[in-house]
Amino acid sequence: MEAEQIRHIHIRVGVLALDYVAPIDQADDVARVLSSCHAALEVSVTIDDDVREGLPPLPCSTLWQ
Template sequence: MTTVATAPAPRQPRHIHIESGALKLDYQASAEQAQNVADELAQGSPELVVTVDDDVSEDLPPLPCSRLWE
């Protein structure tokens, strides 16, 4: 019997937008990372507006310290 290893499915990047007054930040992150950040910010900083969507463009920078949110 032959076992074939399959590569993990690539992570679908998500767009995370963080806004508070004049501060507007846009990043790309994995779905898990984006949701974890959104959940944490909603609990700890209710003045922030955080949205996660599929509007990802290649020029969006990656979420800083993204591995912390896995």
């Protein structure tokens, strides 16, 4: 069985910046949904391999399964 790929997801809404870890499928889904938000919200989402110790898991991650 293949290990689940975990990624760092960085979410910026205006001046608010949030960093989490999430399985790649969930991170991709969140990025897709948030990037479809209205442009006035100034939402940007990046996903990368910068998984660091201490980053919290994506809140309510079970909603993205």
